[in-house]
Amino acid sequence: MAITQQQWIYAQRPQGTVGPSHYQLHTQPLDTSLAPGEVLIAARYFSVDPYMRIGQSAKATYDPQPHPLGVVQQGGVVAQVLASKASAFASGDWVHCYTGWQTHARVAAAELTLLDSTVAPVTTALGVLGMPGRTAWFGLTEAGRPHAGEVVVVSGAAGAVGSLVLQFAKRHGARVLGIAGGAAKCAWLRDTLGADWAIDYRDHADPDSMGAAIKALTGGVDVYFDNVGGMVTDAVLPLINRRARIVICGQISQYSGGLDTPPPGPRLLHHMLYQRATMQGILARDYVHRMDEMTRIVAPWVRAGEIVFEESIIDGFDQLPSALNALFTGEHRGKLLVKA
């Protein structure tokens, strides 16, 4: 089998926004001869996630070292088996793996997870039944712990994680306010995802204005599920209720340079004291070993069509670096994927 492998090599550390200038496209023939236990896969869908930009920070993040330069950009992939020397996999099988931004790869069978396309679309392994779903579910249930009747505020509510948090919180009986950018996204939060309220952060020039709007709608905030940080957090923190839970899931407003050089913002931790609130940082990898707890509950909702898991699919392997850029500047809703 003659295969031409394409790879996006992470070549230069971004200072601000990441994009094509930080990657190099390598094209070469791939040796497709397999050792026992190896599988040849062709990537079909690539995950594009905000966390990728965290790993490009020059400072230590959740990993002690930044993403190395000169190697394939790491990331989750949904692929199909082209050839197999492992008994658990056959040609045509759909799999989930972490082979990153390359069109083809030889992989040890242990690094593959078989997908059942009759249970749910295979792309859900990169979304509602994968890392973003896990982040949303365990972040909300373990750190947010919403009760019926409570107010949950979700920032980045139109994103892959936020759009699921919003729906999961509604299922817990909470009243949910989603914050997103633009009137169209806000309409989607309300009309399609079922948010009780939506706020377009672009309508507000400062946190006092946004805070007044949130206060007028909700009266106060019991759970703040934060994907964004920055001005949105400045607006929400003074509004927390007694024993509020704040989930720090992302701080995307700082990813394009603000992790290396944190920008200033008002000091608001006294509100934690006033309200005896709890803030907890959460990361999807901490819950990998507990995926069965989540899929037991969420997969039936997905099968029954009760969860909206919109996917924005960009066509073409060559689009990957600009797709990553689009996470920080673009208009996509739900999960952003690139189709090979």
Place this chain on the structure above:
Amino acid sequence: MAITQQQWIYAQRPQGTVGPSHYQLHTQPLDTSLAPGEVLIAARYFSVDPYMRIGQSAKATYDPQPHPLGVVQQGGVVAQVLASKASAFASGDWVHCYTGWQTHARVAAAELTLLDSTVAPVTTALGVLGMPGRTAWFGLTEAGRPHAGEVVVVSGAAGAVGSLVLQFAKRHGARVLGIAGGAAKCAWLRDTLGADWAIDYRDHADPDSMGAAIKALTGGVDVYFDNVGGMVTDAVLPLINRRARIVICGQISQYSGGLDTPPPGPRLLHHMLYQRATMQGILARDYVHRMDEMTRIVAPWVRAGEIVFEESIIDGFDQLPSALNALFTGEHRGKLLVKA
């Protein structure tokens, strides 16, 4: 019984530091006739606490309304009974109450707690066996949860709460770094309280410098018990270890105006995410009903002389407003009291 009552009336809201200009001294005869169930007390020791300045903030704090103007400054007091029409109290008894900054008062018996001066000095009801001790004990054990071998960093470590947190953390087997202002306080933390390390924040012009010093001593921080906020928090947050616990007990660096108008500081919440840390605000009042849990453990230590609970006693009722000011500018160690 002819008694002249003196009262410090909270008269004007401070913008920055609080002091005598915000109080008025009232002197008047007190009607000492008692109704059944009433007790006449003479205050002997007045508590002076940083939280008093929080209550003077113009914005909502842990109470929805600021401390009202035109009334006696609220606060804890150790007093003696002068006369009693309540069977549980007799002349000469020592009591703890919340009659605030006045020399004498008629009080309903239900508002008094009898003190046993043979168990511990009566002033400990305002310190190690009172509100500051409760704050230190439950803040550390419920929110900080230190393990043997872990690193605990305490800001405001020479204060009433911090000096106890430091010692309680040592008893849990933790390695403890105290942060305080001035070489004398730091020597006291090490030599008298048993801190493994002490840092004088005045030696550091910026958080990077202080952070480098903390990192060099400790390697990283598992529990940060914060009484101060501001630059100290800026120095510590980037040093937290995986699953760190941050206890927000006080933010005294913001009390002299910075609660009404929060000053800017670097946005550092991404470290909560990186390390999957937890931050929790704690307040002494939440644990009043659990004091028996603490005194069961701590009172024997106090009786055995195993806990250092230094008191800085300022003499004279007339000194109260300047004593409150001294909390924010002064050189006292441990618990600050005013003796009537």
